[in-house]
Amino acid sequence: MTAIVEFDSVGLRYGTGAEVLRDLDFRLARGGFYFLTGPSGAGKTSLLKLLYLAQRPTRGRIRLFDEELSEAPRDALPAFRRRIGVVFQDFRLIRHLSAFDNVALPLRFAGKSEAEVEGPVREMLAWVGLADRASARPPTLSGGEQQRVAIARAVIAQPELLVADEPTGNVDAEMAARLLHLFDALNRLGTTVVVATHDMSLIAATRGAQLLRLEGGHLGDPTGNLRHPPSAVGLA
Known part of the structure; x- marks a missing residue:
């Protein structure tokens, strides 16, 4: 199975501080489903930022969609x-756009006509x-409703890679x-x-998903943590 993401000796620090991520060596298979877990402060959000290109690594190599991007x-x-859908925490x-228009943004950016967007x-x-709630603007929506709009926006264009940071934290x-x-x-x-999450019941409910655990900025060997055989994850 080909990789959609490859990290090779990746490290990340902010400013002159200590590295928040270090020596990340892994690949994610195209078409895989992964849960990223770990204690608060482990660096999960920082790792996601590298995945959706909001942050550059301090060192190491990242390949995404078969392209060297570092x-x-x-x-x-x-x-x-x-090509990436992101659900932000x-x-x-x-704020000034309706729920409908927020969700429609990726389709409009892709050049879809209004007739193709509406349905x-x-x-x-x-x-x-x-x-x-299609005509409601974000300030009038509850936190859970805003979360659902954000998720709808992230998936509407069927991205090649979906990255979600605690996507169910504000819903029942x-x-x-659902x-x-x-x-x-x-x-x-x-x-x-x-999907980065602390919700173990969410993980247990997803057959075929694999588990990546981040601790102290380092991704541990997943073979002891995976619920399923590690066929889609390779660690160097």
């Missing part, structure tokens, strides 16, 4: 980011339980299960999914 020019990165919705966005909002168990089913359906269509 030293790629900044003006080349937006084209790669359009702080949502990052555009998929309405369907996605219905799936996340927000059909009747029933909605968490959203997890959405991620699973997207994965079955070929999207590689990486």
Whole structure:
């Protein structure tokens, strides 16, 4: 199975401080489903930032979509980011746009016509339980509703790679299960999914997913932690 992500001796520090991530050597298989776990402060969000190209590594090599990106020019990165869906922990919705227009953004950026946007966005909002909130703007939505809009926006364009940071932290168990089913359906269509979470019940409910554990900025050998055979993860 080919890799969609490859990290080779990657380290990350902010400013002149100590490394928050160190010696990361792993690959993620195209079409895989991964959960990233670890204690608070382990560096999970920093690792996700490297995955969705919001941060450059301090050292080491990152390949994404078969391209070397560690030293790629900044003006080349937006084209790669359009192939990635991101669910941010702080949502990052555009406050003056309606829920509908926030979800529609990736399709509009991809050049879809309004006729091509309308149906998929309405369907996605219905799936996340927000059909009747399509015209609402983020400041009028609860935290859980904003989370669902953010998830709908991240998956609407069926990205090649989906990166989600605690995507079910603001919703109840029933909605968490529904959203997890959405991620699973997207994965079955070929999207590689990486979900950072503390929710072990979420992990236990996902067959075929693999577990990556980050501790102290270092990714441990997953073979003792995986619920399924480590066929889709390779650690150097």
